[in-house]
Amino acid sequence: MMAMLKLAAHSAWARRLTLGVTLFSIAISTAMLLSVERIRLNARQSFTQSVSGVDLVVGARTGGVQLMLYSVFHVGQATNNIEWTSFAALAGHPAVAWAIPLSLGDSHRGFAVLGTSAEYFPRFRYGDGRWLKFSDGKAFSRVFEAVIGSEVAARLNYRVGDSITLTHGFGNQALTEHADKPFAIVGILEATGTAVDRTVHISLEAMTALHLDWVAGAPVPGLSIPQNYVEKFDLRPKEITAALIGLKSRADVFRMQRFVNEFRGEPLLAVMPGVALDELWQTIGMVERALFAVSALVIVVGLCGLVSTLLAGLNERRRELAILRALGAGPGDVFMMLAIEGVLVTTAGAMLGVAVLYAATHLAAGWLLAQLGVVIAAQWLSPAEFGLLSLVVLTGLLASLVPGWRAWRMSLADGLTPRV
């Protein structure tokens, strides 16, 4: 058997070009499977950890998914707002440690504008409890100041000190520019991989100021209040869109949720963000499964290539097999030789695939974070990935039985005189 293995190695080396190409294609498909898997997990993680450390998200009574969509992802619109007095009542509840108001509805060149309090920056957390950090500048402290997310800054090439104007409404419903009230960018946040990156943050007072000369969602004709006069008005908000709430004790979360849902002033809804985000991910989980299916198919294609390469080479190797038989090899040995060749090519291909994955993540990690906000950690293979790899090798083993079986049949049928 040792002799066979050595001969098999020589023989394989003589066919190194075809085998190399096969090995390479398996490597590429393995790398693809693993990276799709990684991106999938990271996407899931950064999605389901879009907020952390927040116990309840409160909005007007709609669906939980819809509330999450507009309050956390700034997608879609709230059908109803919350009265400021309701918010104040919740914030004053003895179980509540802190409450941050959120006010949405305006946009800047496709990016959402979020009106909030300055407390937002030191309170908001994402991922495994990370804090927001400023890559440049600081939080807003005056009315016409804005803090932008990293993607806003990168896409639109903004720096601290630049001046921007906001638009009323969103997308094709974007109606009118608040052209008379420009904002100065005072801070830029570091990339988080969440919706924060795509958001322009202003103060709630600024939100009110923008709409001082507006009534029922439209500017009042002939009325225009100049920017330098707005501070003379009462800028305290009358309504907000949603609120993030942190409790003094996590144990109170169900009690507080019930309190909000049964709130007397107006119909409100409170959801636990972790649970809601998981639910939301489930609903878009089809994409995830489709991704996985595609990369599994890529592996199948790679292994089909392996089998067809080995089978095609077999006809030219009939002589080789007959000589082996004459030297004392049995049909079983011939079978093993082919099967082992297939397994080794698969294993080497899978290992090369892992190397490719590492090289790629190493090279592309910075780019992915900057361009897509996808965090690809350069971590060692996880147990799940090991499982996936062994599945690839196992499938390779099964696939290699085909050429092995064929060689076995062939060497039995040919005896010592292959008919070529």
Next chain:
Amino acid sequence: MSLIGTAIELDQVLYRWPGQAEACLDIPALSVAAGERVFLYGPSGSGKSTLLGLLGGVNVAQRGRVSVLGREMRAIGARQRDRLRAAHIGFLFQQFNLFPWLSAIDNVLLPASFSAERKVRATSERPLRDEAARLLTQLDLAPSLWGKSAAELSVGQQQRVAAARALIGRPQIVIADEPTSALDAARQLAFVDLLRRECAAAQATLIFVSHDERLAVHFDRQISLVDVNRAANRAELQGSAS
């Protein structure tokens, strides 16, 4: 190991290729003494190569007894047949005997790595490589060619390397299936002469197959397969009748 005794004995042997309707071999009796050098001839398709497959234990007769070196091939089982072949039989084919991706001398060394028994015998007098070198020298192959890959040798040179491989480790039986048909007439005679001499030196039984009857005179005994194989006989009669 002695010259006296039977190396090969066939008794009421019937062999049919799988999927074939007619038997290919139907041999009532055939025996070859140890150390005998036999010339086996017959027209194409008479079953010469098939018979060699039975002797090597690569194929097994459906009926009758095939005894090689005192062992009945069907009785001993597949593993033992493979062992017997590796240890005691040297094979030589018409062409394509060598692995093209090994050097000439590495090709010669192969049988020793397939059978420990054969390795012991090959190294009884000198180290393995020296033994291979000795055989290659005996077979008139210049040392400059030994390290060359088999693919770079001429057909005649390849056949001599193949002969050295068949002979290394002194197998008790050397089976040659038309080893000279790819050589020109002058080289054929020289090759047959070499092979005969080396087998004599190694005290090996030689079964030499050819349909070129001019070579027959160089052997101890001539066996016409059409005479001993009733299946070929029938086929021949049918062929001349139609």
